[in-house]
Amino acid sequence: RKEVEQDPGPFNVPEGATVAFNCTYSNSASQSFFWYRQDCRKEPKLLMSVYSSGNEDGRFTAQLNRASQYISLLIRDSKLSDSATYLCVVNFWGGGGADGLTFGKGTHLIIQP
């Protein structure tokens, strides 16, 4: 069974603070990992892919730990505009072709002024 688990929050964080989310996945054959951002009543938008070596994009840093089957997202110097739901997403590349993405339920982040 393919599952992705996240703490739903909400995380209430003051503006300028650093916040981190973790996510665990159950399928050890998972191949690709992503963080998506979803604003209320909108479609998900890709925030960043997560590579084995970790990757950084401005204030955002993503890490992957395959041995423990978790990925993380770190947001530094948080902005009010960072308030959203962050979706941990895993792709399992099956033998007959790729499956769709498996989404966590999301972690709700609220940045407070």
Add this chain to the structure above:
Amino acid sequence: GAVVSQHPSRVICKSGTSVKIECRSLDFQATTMFWYRQFPKQSLMLMATSNEGSKATYEQGVEKDKFLINHASLTLSTLTVTSAHPEDSSFYICSARGFSSYEQYFGPGTRLTVT
């Protein structure tokens, strides 16, 4: 680049009628399109995967005769909700993936309300 559109963005229909939702990749060819459904406060759930020119693959628990998917070209997939019922009311989102890519690009979604 990588823009996906959906039409309509919002639809209200009566119970028993059918509704067609279109998903288009505007600036790339989508070998695979995916249809998701999201109920309030829930995660997106994959309904089906469609490859251009072949039958869609449905996830367990999704009725293929109720949710008809057609992927006739590399830029268009349609989802038809047949004999809609109030419990089908949801946010339907498509995504598209091009050649040799893991990333999926999402359409803006269609909010379906069945009365």
